[in-house]
Amino acid sequence: MSNKLPGDDQQVTVQGRHTEFTGDDKFRFSCHEHLECFNRCCRDINIFLSPYDVLRMSRKLGLTTGDFLRCHTTRLRPGERGFCVVIIKMREDADLVCPFVTKRGCSVYDERPWSCRMAPVEIRGENKYGFAFDSDHCRGLLEDREWTVEEWMQNQGNDKYGELEPEFDKIPQTLKFTGLSALDEHIGEMFYMACYDLDRFRRYVFEGSFLSIFGVDKDTARQIKDDDPALLQFGFHWLARNFDLRKSMEVRDEVFGIEQRG
Numbered sequence: 001m002s003n004k005l006p007g008d009d010q011q012v013t014v015q016g017r018h019t020e021f022t023g024d025d026k027f028r029f030s031c032h033e034h035l036e037c038f039n040r041c042c043r044d045i046n047i048f049l050s051p052y053d054v055l056r057m058s059r060k061l062g063l064t065t066g067d068f069l070r071c072h073t074t075r076l077r078p079g080e081r082g083f084c085v086v087i088i089k090m091r092e093d094a095d096l097v098c099p100f101v102t103k104r105g106c107s108v109y110d111e112r113p114w115s116c117r118m119a120p121v122e123i124r125g126e127n128k129y130g131f132a133f134d135s136d137h138c139r140g141l142l143e144d145r146e147w148t149v150e151e152w153m154q155n156q157g158n159d160k161y162g163e164l165e166p167e168f169d170k171i172p173q174t175l176k177f178t179g180l181s182a183l184d185e186h187i188g189e190m191f192y193m194a195c196y197d198l199d200r201f202r203r204y205v206f207e208g209s210f211l212s213i214f215g216v217d218k219d220t221a222r223q224i225k226d227d228d229p230a231l232l233q234f235g236f237h238w239l240a241r242n243f244d245l246r247k248s249m250e251v252r253d254e255v256f257g258i259e260q261r262g
Helices: 051-061 065-072 114-118 149-156 159-164 166-174 181-195 198-206 218-226 228-242 245-261
Strands: 002-004 011-013 073-076 085-088 121-125 128-131
Touching: 051 065, 051 198, 051 228, 065 073, 065 198, 114 121, 114 149, 159 228, 166 181, 166 228, 181 198, 181 228, 181 245, 198 218, 198 228, 198 245, 218 228
Parallel strands: none
Antiparallel strands: 002 011, 073 085, 121 128
């Protein structure tokens, strides 16, 4: 599909959902407040949050991870044997707009989620990419600024996620559900806590016998006590490699037993 851009004598390919490209190909995009569609992509859409997103956004807003999750997110579980995902809770009183959007743009822009940083680019496979929108919805696709995927990710700060979350992707490969509802509910809650509710996970690790039961050495304990990213990585590693169902339930009852009974 070709078309002429305003003020341009050359024909260019109009980009949209039909467009596919590799990581080495160039695509055109620029977003700014002078576009007629500014903020349109932040309405009535599922914005999935990674664990690092939840941590960064909660700290940006001065909230605990638990308060952030309760106030601003919805937890979804894909099927009976799937681990939950977390999405931003859109404002039902404002035409399903993202709660962090203002007339001037995103109020948490410097800590915005990974998926927002990637937009309008979407991953479609191994070294395969496309666009989540058509140009009639996202006018930024008609702009002249060119990028490769790597250049775009570096510009948006997405390269930092690759340093922190690789162990997160390994969790479903090793942490398996049992088929027993009570045990599987516990496994799901451990996953949600360690990956998303980091402040609650810190209590779980340090307010009971976790360190001794799971054999955490003193150097690691000192490192993760006050370092959020280090604790997050520790939680991924624990779930993927060192999780023990019986021991985890023992620590849960020890730390949260009274709270749960109340």
